[in-house]
Amino acid sequence: MQFSINQKDLYQALNIVRRAVAKNQTLAILTGIYLKVNNNTLILKSTDLELGIEYKIEIEATEDGAIVLPANQFLNIIRELPSEKIKMSLNVDKWQLEIRCGNSLFKINGYDPDEFPSLPTVEASAKFNLPAVKFKEMIEKVRISTSKDETQPALTGALFEVNPDEVRMVSTNTYRLSYINAALKTAVSEKVEVILPGSTLQELSNLLDDEGSVEIEVDNNYASFNFAGIEVISRLIEGKFPNYELVIPDEFNSNFTADLSNLHSAVKRVSLIARLDANIISINAKPDLMEINSTEGSSGYAHEEVEIELTGPEQKINIDAGYFIDVLKVLKSDDINIEMIGPLNPLVVKSEDDMGKFIYLIMPVRSQS
Amino acid sequence: MQFSINQKDLYQALNIVRRAVAKNQTLAILTGIYLKVNNNTLILKSTDLELGIEYKIEIEATEDGAIVLPANQFLNIIRELPSEKIKMSLNVDKWQLEIRCGNSLFKINGYDPDEFPSLPTVEASAKFNLPAVKFKEMIEKVRISTSKDETQPALTGALFEVNPDEVRMVSTNTYRLSYINAALKTAVSEKVEVILPGSTLQELSNLLDDEGSVEIEVDNNYASFNFAGIEVISRLIEGKFPNYELVIPDEFNSNFTADLSNLHSAVKRVSLIARLDANIISINAKPDLMEINSTEGSSGYAHEEVEIELTGPEQKINIDAGYFIDVLKVLKSDDINIEMIGPLNPLVVKSEDDMGKFIYLIMPVRSQS
Incomplete structure (x- = not known):
């Protein structure tokens, strides 16, 4: 693996994928970021097994290859480098990446990329688009009401209901409830009804821009979100969301x-x-x-x-x-x-x-x- | 006690005196700020028994009095109030301060001010002035080398040597040393040589402005620093500062x-x-x-x-x-x-x-x- 990239571009990319890096050390390789160079494209990946993020950038490469690098250390070094061209080259025998930029030389020890788990693929049973700005707003409004209580998993996420004419999100911790319904035309033929984890909502809200649209694919176990070159893949929460409609009062005094x-x-x-x-x-x-x-x-x-x-x-x-x-x-x-x-x-x-x-x-x- | 004060002025004053408020709860009243109204002057005081700060502002008062209020709570409330006139009035029976501002009313329970320890007074054996900007610079340069090791108390502070023609500060943790010598004329007749605690240096560096001068008084146990309406009183560290002159090399290769x-x-x-x-x-x-x-x-x-x-x-x-x-x-x-x-x-x-x-x-x- 040998390639060069601008410090700014790489730092921005790392700030995107770092959001799915595992926080606890159960599996050391998950605290790393996977890098792969293939045909002048750098693919960056991270996952904590609940959430996965993949991001791609065009680069100038002279040799393909892959490695997993410790996320914090790699991110800290790239942040401190001057805003110049960075040259990377991999020593496969040692799983060590050599980083050269200006008068700086770093060698970072990483992991064998074959040990990094693949991100799940969504067997699209439903595929549709939402405007990023509206989806972000919906997420921000339901995120606040998700529960922290892991004994009721369905409440730690938000219901995500998609119909041909409207998109609805609902969350509740039983003491409060958020409900948001948007009149959006989607390409779904029949109703999609899944529960998105609270942590996924958090990261989507961090990553979503106010522009463009989000392409969403959903099957029984996973949902994927594609926007601005970023792919976010999230496990869905199993279980039944409570009947929220009973709780919302029809009238008021x-x-x-x-x-x-x-x-x-x-x-x-x-x-x-x-x-x-x-x-x-x-x-x-x-x-x-x-x-x-x-x-x-x-x-x-x-x-x-x-x-x-x-x-x-x-x-x-x-x-x-x-x-x-x-x-x-x-x-x-x-x-x-x-x-x-x-x-x-x-x-x-x-x-x-x-x-x-x-x-x-x-x-x-x-x-x- | 009854007075009114601008939110901004009070918030600024509290941000000054909060720096000497005790962090641990050994004596609950020391986690408070002492307020006293006397003849249209509001006097604010705090101390952790090592360091004391006193600050005065002119106000409009209709009744004198005093109270001690929990520092964090009082500061948080004043910060959140609109930038308007605040009216304070004390209920002495309950040691409760009533705060009115705009449409807000707060009643904060405090402490009997007679239980608040008096700040020590310096029996000035030496009195002199230093330009604030220079004193601040000296402090910042010696502060970094003070030791955290409480078993050698003299090293947790900085030597402060004042002569008629020069002022010197030195600190060391034995692995590094800061020495700064300034050619400043002072009014001292004989050499002053004391050790200022590291925590005092820290707070002086936070409080000192780049303008004006600092009036300093030193006796055997305490030093006081007067500047910009603020009085800082610090206990001195007892003990002998090591002979640093032996360590500084005369020559180099x-x-x-x-x-x-x-x-x-x-x-x-x-x-x-x-x-x-x-x-x-x-x-x-x-x-x-x-x-x-x-x-x-x-x-x-x-x-x-x-x-x-x-x-x-x-x-x-x-x-x-x-x-x-x-x-x-x-x-x-x-x-x-x-x-x-x-x-x-x-x-x-x-x-x-x-x-x-x-x-x-x-x-x-x-x-x-």
Whole structure:
């Protein structure tokens, strides 16, 4: 293997594939990045066996070959090299890569590439495209509600439902729920319904750009996402996603609109006190203002007022401040619309545009008498 | 206690005094910030019993009083408040401070201020001024060489020697040494010679501005530093500082000049490999280039070349890369001057201007045959 590449291009490529490198050391070779030169193309790969990423760049090569290099070490060295042409050459006997750039010479010991697991292939039972910007937005809105509890695997991911006319994503940890439905035409002939892991959503959200489209293929075990030269392959979560439709209320008793940024600041401040306890805040919606209070604990008390316009009777509810802050962070509009039924029913955040509908539920916490 | 203050002014003041707040919880009240209103002045204080900071600001007060508030909580709340006027009022029965700003109301529980220890006073046996910019530079250059080893307390600080015509600071952990001597006229009549704790140097370096002058008072147990409305009071380290003059070589066999930024980048890169082992690098000064190598370890090998102009015979030495990087970070010139005697003698970094002289020694590491 012998090739040359610009420092900038290689650093950017490594920053893409590093996202699927295994974090724990169960299998040393998985903490590495696989590099293969084939016919003037450099192929970079990484996988933690749940998620795999492959990225390709055109290079100038004089000899084909492959090696696996320790990811952190390789990335650190490439980051510190000057923004110049880097020359790589492989010593196959030692599995050692020689890196030359300016007055620098590095020799990094790696692994036999034959020991690197192949990324799974998706036997496309369904294949369709989504606009990257919309898919990214959907992911960001459902990612926040996935559960960390590994005993209920289906809840650690998000339901991904694709129909010919709409795409839906849903996630819940049973205390809150994100639902987003987009009116997007897709090429699927029959409904696709799978669960994408939370970690996959996280990395897709990091990698997706606001431009172009994502080509998605799904079978029973894996989903692949192709965009901007990147291929992400993710294992699917087995199991049944709970019947979320039952949880989303059809009606409400009161609703109001508030300035998103004012509300965000106010909730963050009350949480500074509330989090010293259980991070529960009480929300009191009155005709023209909303009160947000912490409980009066050993460390103190916080009270905020935000202007609103309430329709319907006054409402009071106790909720987890963290769950509220998560949705306030992810919304991009100027205003926020909130619907309430009563103190024992969820608080509902809703937004809607031509493209679709977003619903976010926060379950109430029983009054801490 | 009742007063009002701008959010910005208070936040800035808290960021100054928070630096001496105790980090561990041995005495809960020391994790707090003392506030006192007296005659339209707000006095803020903190201390971990080694270091104390006092800061004063003019405010509009309608009632005097004092309280101690938990530092982190108070700072977080003030940071999140809008940049507006904040009104404070104290409930003495509960030791609770009420904070009002815009639509926000906070009540923070604090401590009885009478339980807060007074900051020590310096019985000035010596009093003098130093330009802040020069004192800051001296501190930054000696701070790097202080020891972390608490069994030799004198080495955890820096020697601070003040004469009528010059000010000197020296620190060493026995493997490296910083020496800086500035030709500054001071008002001292006889030599001051004390040891300032490493933590005090750290906080002074954080707080000192490039402008104005620092008024310094020293007695046998404490030193105080007054600048920009801030008073820092530090305990001194007892004990005898080692005779550093014996260690600084008078002569050298070879010397060379290199571009500081090129050398810094090269050493940082070699250290990426060297640090996976013991972080030892070998330096090889040849007539027109300097080679920097890691040892050939299990993870790989690094080699760098930097242009130099050598006077005297070729030299080779093994040193700790971290010690070298520390001085490369702290120098501000375009070039660096290095003197060498032989592989068993220290490598010496020197810089000199009209204001004074800086010497940095790195002891060699015996060859790892």
